[in-house]
Amino acid sequence: MDSLQIGSYYFSSRLILGTGKFSNSTVMLDAVRASGAQLVTVALRRFNREQAEDDLFGPLSEIEGVTLMPNTSGASTAAEAVRAAHIARELSGSPFIKVEIHPNPQHLMPDPIETFEAARILVQDGFLVMPYIAADPVLAKRLEEIGCASVMPLGSAIGSGQGLATSEMLNIIIRESGIPVIVDAGLRSPSEAAHAMEMGCEAVLVNSAIAVAGDPPAMAEAFAEGVKAGRKAFRAGLMQRSGSAIATSPLTFLGS
Amino acid sequence: MKELPEWLTDNRGTAALAAMLAPAAPHSLEALAAESRAMTLRRFGRTMTLYAPLYLSNYCSSGCAYCGFASDRKTPRHRLEMDDIRRELSAMKQLGISDILLLTGERTATADFDYLRRSVETAAKEMQRVSVEAFPMSVAEYRALAEYGCTGITIYQETYNREHYEALHRWGPKKDFIARLETPARALEAGIKTVGLGVLLGLSNPLEDAFALYRHVRHLSRTYWRAGLSVSFPRIRPQTGGYQPPFPVDDRQLARMIFAFRIALPDTELVLSTRESAAFRDGMATLGITRMSIESRTTVGGYCESDDDGVGGNEDEKSEKGQFEICDDRSAREFCEALRKQSIEPVFKNWEPAYNGPSSLINSAV
Numbered sequence: 001m002d003s004l005q006i007g008s009y010y011f012s013s014r015l016i017l018g019t020g021k022f023s024n025s026t027v028m029l030d031a032v033r034a035s036g037a038q039l040v041t042v043a044l045r046r047f048n049r050e051q052a053e054d055d056l057f058g059p060l061s062e063i064e065g066v067t068l069m070p071n072t073s074g075a076s077t078a079a080e081a082v083r084a085a086h087i088a089r090e091l092s093g094s095p096f097i098k099v100e101i102h103p104n105p106q107h108l109m110p111d112p113i114e115t116f117e118a119a120r121i122l123v124q125d126g127f128l129v130m131p132y133i134a135a136d137p138v139l140a141k142r143l144e145e146i147g148c149a150s151v152m153p154l155g156s157a158i159g160s161g162q163g164l165a166t167s168e169m170l171n172i173i174i175r176e177s178g179i180p181v182i183v184d185a186g187l188r189s190p191s192e193a194a195h196a197m198e199m200g201c202e203a204v205l206v207n208s209a210i211a212v213a214g215d216p217p218a219m220a221e222a223f224a225e226g227v228k229a230g231r232k233a234f235r236a237g238l239m240q241r242s243g244s245a246i247a248t249s250p251l252t253f254l255g256s
Numbered sequence: 257m258k259e260l261p262e263w264l265t266d267n268r269g270t271a272a273l274a275a276m277l278a279p280a281a282p283h284s285l286e287a288l289a290a291e292s293r294a295m296t297l298r299r300f301g302r303t304m305t306l307y308a309p310l311y312l313s314n315y316c317s318s319g320c321a322y323c324g325f326a327s328d329r330k331t332p333r334h335r336l337e338m339d340d341i342r343r344e345l346s347a348m349k350q351l352g353i354s355d356i357l358l359l360t361g362e363r364t365a366t367a368d369f370d371y372l373r374r375s376v377e378t379a380a381k382e383m384q385r386v387s388v389e390a391f392p393m394s395v396a397e398y399r400a401l402a403e404y405g406c407t408g409i410t411i412y413q414e415t416y417n418r419e420h421y422e423a424l425h426r427w428g429p430k431k432d433f434i435a436r437l438e439t440p441a442r443a444l445e446a447g448i449k450t451v452g453l454g455v456l457l458g459l460s461n462p463l464e465d466a467f468a469l470y471r472h473v474r475h476l477s478r479t480y481w482r483a484g485l486s487v488s489f490p491r492i493r494p495q496t497g498g499y500q501p502p503f504p505v506d507d508r509q510l511a512r513m514i515f516a517f518r519i520a521l522p523d524t525e526l527v528l529s530t531r532e533s534a535a536f537r538d539g540m541a542t543l544g545i546t547r548m549s550i551e552s553r554t555t556v557g558g559y560c561e562s563d564d565d566g567v568g569g570n571e572d573e574k575s576e577k578g579q580f581e582i583c584d585d586r587s588a589r590e591f592c593e594a595l596r597k598q599s600i601e602p603v604f605k606n607w608e609p610a611y612n613g614p615s616s617l618i619n620s621a622v
Contacts, residue, residue: 021301023599048605050354053592055605074611076449076482083610105450105484106477106523159299212297 002235004203006180007095007128007149009067011038014197015227016069016182017220018207020046021159025059027216032063035220040066041098041205043073044088057092069130071098076105078118085122097122098152099131108158112139116146123147132184135166140173140181150179152205155196156186159208163192167199174200190219190226197230198238258434263475264416264468269520273470276516277463285508288515292544295522304595305525305547305606306588307355307387308348311556312336312375314579316361318428320414322459324495324554324579325361327428331577334556335367338378345382347559351551351588354384354605357410359579362429363391373397373404380405385607387450391429392439398446402614407607409443410452411436412488415460416468424459440476447614450484451476452527457510458492458501466513473521486525486547487517493531493580507536511543518544530584537584538594550588554578 003010017037022028032040040060047070048055060068070088075081078101085097099118103111115131116139122129128149133139135153143151153173156162163186164170174181180202187193193204206223213219276283313335314325324331336344348356358375360367372390379386387408388401398409415421418433425431440451453472455465473485489510492501505513518526528537528545530552537548553559555578584591592602 021303022601023302024596024601044610045606045608046603047608048354050349050352050605053352054601054603074606074608076611080611080613084608087608087610103482108523159301161298208298208301211301 002231004180006039006130009095009128011067011203013038013224013227014203014231015193015224016041016184016203016205017210018205019043019056019060020073021208021211022216023211025054025056028056028211029059029063031210031216031220032060032066034217035210035224037220037224038066039069039096039203041069041071043071044084044091045074047088047091049091061092067096068092068094069096069098070094071100071132072118073100073102074105075101075118076103076111076114077101078114078121081114081118082121082125085118085127086125089127095126095128096149097127097129099129110134110154112136116142119143119148120146130182135169135173137169137172137176140177144177144179148179150182150202151177152182152184154185155183155192158185160186161188161209162186163188164195164199170196170201171199190222192226193223194226194230194233197227198233200234203227260418260434261437261475263471266471266475269474270467270470273467273516273520276519277466277512281512285512285515288512288519289543292515292518293542295518296542296544296546299522300546302599303601303603303606304541304545305355305603306353306550306592307357307385307547308351308353308551309357309359309389309529309549309554310341310344310348310379311359311554311558311579312341312372313360313367314556315364315366316428317364318362318430319426320428320430321424321426322456322492322495322497322499322501324497324577326426326497327361329497333366335371336375336557338374340557340560341375341378342382344557344559345379348551349382352604353551353588355387355607356383356385357387357389357408357549359388360390369393369397373400376401376406377404380609380612384605384609387452389452392435393442395442395446398443398448399614402447402449402612405609405612406448407612408450408452408484409440409448410454410488411439411443412452412454412456412490413437413469413472414456416455416465416472417460420460437472440472441479444476444480444483449482449611450486450525452486452488454488454490454527456490456492457505457513458503460503462503462505462509462513466516470517470520473524484525486527487521488527488529489514489517490529490531493583495577495580510536511540514540514544530582531580532583534584534586534591534594537591538598541595541600542598548591550591552582554580554582 156165184205389410
């Protein structure tokens with residue numbers, strides 16, 4: 001069984017869904033079901049204990065077979081993210097935390113320094129830490145060293161639909177990583193998700209491309225298929241591109 | 257007379273804005289709307305963040321020609337006490353509101369900094385997110401507000417035309433054009449996370465004001481790169497002073513301005529209040545605006561319909577005039593229904609109090 005392993009948790013689905021940006025929670029839940037996702041992320045700031053209508057946590061916690069990964073979107077410093085992570089764990093009971101620290105609420109680019117510090121503290125506090133980062137191979141290794149459960153580099157800016165603009169850096173991160181690499185942000189189409197999986201990502205996280213599609217559940221299903229196809233292709237072993245050709249038969253006949 | 261800051265004439269990016277805004281602009285309104293809609297969906301999704309204003313006090317020390325609360329208006333003056341504020345907040349919470357904007361006039365002995373700080377402290381205990389639209393403050397005062405739970409400041413320049421500004425602000429502390437211009441920077445310096453900018457459309461040439469507003473946003477983004485910035489598009493509404501705007505802005509002009517700002521500032525929150533009609537707000541909900549006010553009352557104590565101590569309660573005060581007349585007077589329920597019909601999710605809570613307080617960074621001089 002080819003499973004995604006994060007910490008001691010196993011998932012057969014390699015598509016992780018973001019839950020913001022949907023037109024309503026019914027559509028969001030339909031998309032989650034259609035995607036077959038077993039791991040979904042939800043922003044603590046969208047947990048609403050008082051006003052049920054826009055609350056995302058309540059409805060998500062009722063879906064069978066789905067594990068919640070709360071995120072700290074909205075935090076701009078390590079201290080804020082750490083506070084948020086503890087509140088999220090208290091409310092959701094989830095061992096996962098997606099550390100998302102945007103020093104600037106407009107560009108939504110992750111702050112590497114604050115993210116590293118928050119991750120360090122949260123690993124010590126016993127979380128399975130999944131940091132959202134720029135596609136920086138050195139930062140990815142530093143986060144692995146301190147005990148993060150995965151790294152989540154961005155394919156391109158959140159909500160940009162620019163796909164795998166960072167693919168050169170992603171290739172290095174994937175090649176060098178000892179923990180699962182999950183491409184998060186920027187994917188626009190199932191073919192891009194398939195591409196990310198062919199590159200050797202362990203999973204992808206998609207939100208905008210599904211949430212703002214004309215038919216979100218159908219798009220969620222399409223992404224699930226793209227992810228499956230890409231993963232299968234990666235495991236099957238892709239043919240080399242021309243220019244990086246290798247001899248089709250080993251040169252053992254030459255003797256040593 | 258103090259010099260104008262250099263950024264007010266910084267032309268980076270303004271040519272693209274001009275091409276979209278000018279009356280003879282080559283872009284059709286339809287083409288701009290389509291682009292603005294696509295950018296809004298990509299970046300913000302099918303959601304609308306909602307907030308509601310709470311007028312704390314209508315005491316004022318300034319003489320703004322266009323304002324129903326200017327210090328020469330005969331309107332009755334009130335200030336909500338902390339118990340009143342708690343009652344108002346409780347009424348607002350019944351409506352689902354969790355994100356509020358506290359408003360006062362210019363600083364007076366009755367509604368001074370200490371009063372505002374206590375109001376913020378009271379509100380932050382009840383609400384998820386508290387912002388303030390009040391008088392300009394010092395860095396130390398803004399920092400204190402942030403520590404008590406204020407995350408955002410709204411401070412409109414009203415107009416960036418200095419001559420018109422000085423004529424319209426007839427007396428009081430608001431008369432100082434440059435002091436006003438420097439206020440958003442002080443708030444950001446103090447660690448306030450978001451600042452809302454805007455011009456009051458109708459006061460001066462809207463094109464000139466739009467360029468200056470854009471420059472102000474870009475200047476603050478470059479200087480305070482952590483700043484969350486939002487832009488509002490308030491148009492002058494009828495108010496007790498009877499002021500007639502010399503530069504009225506029609507719906508098509510306003511729509512063009514909103515589209516152009518969305519395209520020029522793709523990540524900036526764009527705000528539209530209940531000053532605008534239901535039809536205009538519903539139309540703009542999918543085309544560029546990402547934050548709207550609901551259930552607005554522009555009188556002091558407007559949320560509690562009946563009240564023992566008389567604030568907002570008796571017959572006289574029911575007919576009391578607010579700062580201006582609101583236009584979209586739908587209930588939160590009706591308004592949300594209209595959003596849902598357009599497949600937009602009304603979001604009441606889009607903040608977490610764990611993120612309150614002035615930013616404190618790792619190993620940083622900030």
